[in-house]
Amino acid sequence: MNLRCQSCGAELVVEAELRTTVCPYCAAPSVVERPPSVDSPAPTFALGFSLTHQAAGERVRAWARSRHPWTHSGLKRAPLEIIRGVYVPAWLYSARAESEYTASIGEDYKETETYTTTENGKTVTKTRTVTKTEWRSLAGAHAEYVPDVLVTASRGLPNVELAAIEPFDLRALARYAPALVAGWVSEEPSLSREACLTLAREEAQALVARRLAAFMPGDSHRELRFRTRLEAESLDVCLVPVWVLAVRYAPQAPPLRVVVNGQTGVVHGKPPVSWVKVALTVLAVLALGVGAYFFLGGRS
Numbered sequence: 001m002n003l004r005c006q007s008c009g010a011e012l013v014v015e016a017e018l019r020t021t022v023c024p025y026c027a028a029p030s031v032v033e034r035p036p037s038v039d040s041p042a043p044t045f046a047l048g049f050s051l052t053h054q055a056a057g058e059r060v061r062a063w064a065r066s067r068h069p070w071t072h073s074g075l076k077r078a079p080l081e082i083i084r085g086v087y088v089p090a091w092l093y094s095a096r097a098e099s100e101y102t103a104s105i106g107e108d109y110k111e112t113e114t115y116t117t118t119e120n121g122k123t124v125t126k127t128r129t130v131t132k133t134e135w136r137s138l139a140g141a142h143a144e145y146v147p148d149v150l151v152t153a154s155r156g157l158p159n160v161e162l163a164a165i166e167p168f169d170l171r172a173l174a175r176y177a178p179a180l181v182a183g184w185v186s187e188e189p190s191l192s193r194e195a196c197l198t199l200a201r202e203e204a205q206a207l208v209a210r211r212l213a214a215f216m217p218g219d220s221h222r223e224l225r226f227r228t229r230l231e232a233e234s235l236d237v238c239l240v241p242v243w244v245l246a247v248r249y250a251p252q253a254p255p256l257r258v259v260v261n262g263q264t265g266v267v268h269g270k271p272p273v274s275w276v277k278v279a280l281t282v283l284a285v286l287a288l289g290v291g292a293y294f295f296l297g298g299r300s
C-alpha cells in the first residue's frame, strides 16, 4: 500500500495491516493513499535493523533524561510505543577524486635571540630560544577514492538528521529484497536524484578538503586552495534502518523528532525547549528581584 504524507512529502510504503493515518516522520495526521510511483528508483541495497524496538525506546528515554531541564515534558511523557521503525531511503555515493592544489607549507625552526631586561635595577642581556616558521609554496596533484558517502533520499528525514546518527556499519549491507523490509514501514526515494547527487558531491568535496589538509607536509600550512574533479561516480539507493519518535503538541507547531540509528543506537534530537518552563523561570527570577527591591527599600 502506497501512502503520502501531505505535510512533509514522505512517500511511504506499508503493508495493508500497517496502514497508518499518522506520518511516522512528522506525526502529521495527513497521510493519504497515493498511486504507485512509476519512476521511483528501486533500492539496490538495504541494511537491517539490529536494535530492537524496546532498546530504541530505552535509548530515547535516556536521551530525554540527559537533556536540559527545560526539555519539553511532553517528550518525556510520550509513549514509547509510538516509536516507529522506518527503512529510510538514502543514496550511497562513491567516486574517485582528482585534485590539484597549491598551498604554503610552513617548516618550523629554532633560533636563539638576545634580549635585554632589567634585573635589580641593572640592564642585563640574555638569550632565549624562539620558534620561527619558514614558508615555501607547494603545488601538486592528489588522487584518492571517496567511498560510501551516504545522503538522504527522503523528504521526511533531512540530511542533517541522517548525518547526525551516522555512521552506519556498511559491512552489513545486503542486496535489497522485498522480504527484508516486510513488516516494516519503508519509504521510496522522495527527493530527486539530482538534488541528492548535489548533496553527495558536497559531502565528498568536504571529505577531500579534510584529507588534503591532513596530507599536507611540513609543520603547518596555509592558503590551501584546490580544485577537485569527481570521476567514476556511482550512486545506489540504499534503505537504512532508523527508529523515529515524532510528537506534535499543537497542529501549527513543528513536530519534535528524535531519531535513533537502527544499527548502532546513536540518538539525535534537537533539544526541544519548553517555552512555558523558560517563561516561568524568567518570571520567578523577576519576582525575586522585585521582592528584593521592596525588602531593601522598606528597610532604608
Ligand SMILES: [Zn+2]
Pocket (backbone or CB within 6 Å): 005, 006, 007, 008, 009, 010, 023, 024, 025, 026, 027, 028, 156
Ligand atoms: Zn510527514
